[in-house]
Amino acid sequence: MSEQLPSDDVETMLAAAVAAPSMHNTQPWRFEIDGHVIDVYLDGSRTLPAEDPTGRAMRIAAGAAAFNLRCAAESLGYGAWFGLAPYPEEPDLLARIVLEPTATRNDELRDLAQQIPHRHTDRHPSDAALPESLRVALLQAAYVEGAELIWLGETEVHAVLDLVLDTDLREIGDWHRRAERAHWVGGERTADGIPSSALGPRPAGYPAAVRDMATRPADRIRAQGTFESRPDIAVLSTAYDEPADQVAAGSALERVLLTATRAGVSASFLNQPLEFDDLRRTVQGLTHQPGHAHMIIRFGHSHSTARTARRAVADFLSKEQP
Numbered sequence: 001m002s003e004q005l006p007s008d009d010v011e012t013m014l015a016a017a018v019a020a021p022s023m024h025n026t027q028p029w030r031f032e033i034d035g036h037v038i039d040v041y042l043d044g045s046r047t048l049p050a051e052d053p054t055g056r057a058m059r060i061a062a063g064a065a066a067f068n069l070r071c072a073a074e075s076l077g078y079g080a081w082f083g084l085a086p087y088p089e090e091p092d093l094l095a096r097i098v099l100e101p102t103a104t105r106n107d108e109l110r111d112l113a114q115q116i117p118h119r120h121t122d123r124h125p126s127d128a129a130l131p132e133s134l135r136v137a138l139l140q141a142a143y144v145e146g147a148e149l150i151w152l153g154e155t156e157v158h159a160v161l162d163l164v165l166d167t168d169l170r171e172i173g174d175w176h177r178r179a180e181r182a183h184w185v186g187g188e189r190t191a192d193g194i195p196s197s198a199l200g201p202r203p204a205g206y207p208a209a210v211r212d213m214a215t216r217p218a219d220r221i222r223a224q225g226t227f228e229s230r231p232d233i234a235v236l237s238t239a240y241d242e243p244a245d246q247v248a249a250g251s252a253l254e255r256v257l258l259t260a261t262r263a264g265v266s267a268s269f270l271n272q273p274l275e276f277d278d279l280r281r282t283v284q285g286l287t288h289q290p291g292h293a294h295m296i297i298r299f300g301h302s303h304s305t306a307r308t309a310r311r312a313v314a315d316f317l318s319k320e321q322p
Helices: 007-017 056-075 107-113 132-144 154-171 175-184 243-262 277-286
Strands: 029-034 037-042 078-084 093-101 148-151 232-238 266-269 292-300
Touching (some): 007 056, 037 056, 056 078, 056 093, 078 243, 093 243, 132 148, 243 266
Antiparallel strands (some): 029 037, 037 093
């Protein structure tokens, strides 16, 4: 095994990693490479102190990036051994991935790697319900990565939408949260954040099974759309809530999203209740299972092609890296 990974392979793996989803598309990762070891760190300059004060959403994003990196590594012929949040004394180090050429194939990860360029958050109405076979496949995808995906019934879905209304009411007087979101959402975006083109239509009814991210006057009067009355919504949770569990939740999230993408299904998120500790506990209670909720995911069939931009791969490497 050579001392350093080929630069082209590094570029391919990191490009896949940074295509992962993150809250408001902040892309809160950085990478350090030493030989055949790639470390995934939090980027403390890209925090969301008002909406993600504990950094949980950042750790979920880092887990999703680590999963994409593993998929890309498999597609290049590497076996990947990894640890999540391996050292308590280094809280910003969230994943250590060791790569070694191997003849053993993980065909599932190789297949999911092909879906990475096509996965994107889609805030448009869905035009069909998910088949039961896909629901089961998505549940299994989460389980492989150490998390649980729990589908909500109609009563629980309406309860979640009520919690969305609750969070909106709580935010009316919270200018810190509104200002933070305005920094990342709306307008033309060429490197990070959510552009106006990716917001989708305004919901014609309220509350609706979509998070209206609009912060600018022009975005608040964009075209309307009617969202499904019986949306397919699931909660992603883990048994515990330590940093490693949150990173694992991110890996599970990305495996679920790529599995859905392969089936022609997109996703968006209704995570605003999870930004409040009491409502987060309520969401987990709606699953009728013990654990800690990390994501509220709405799945559906739609045909949006809007994408959010990513920074150049070089921007994610620590300065001492080549």
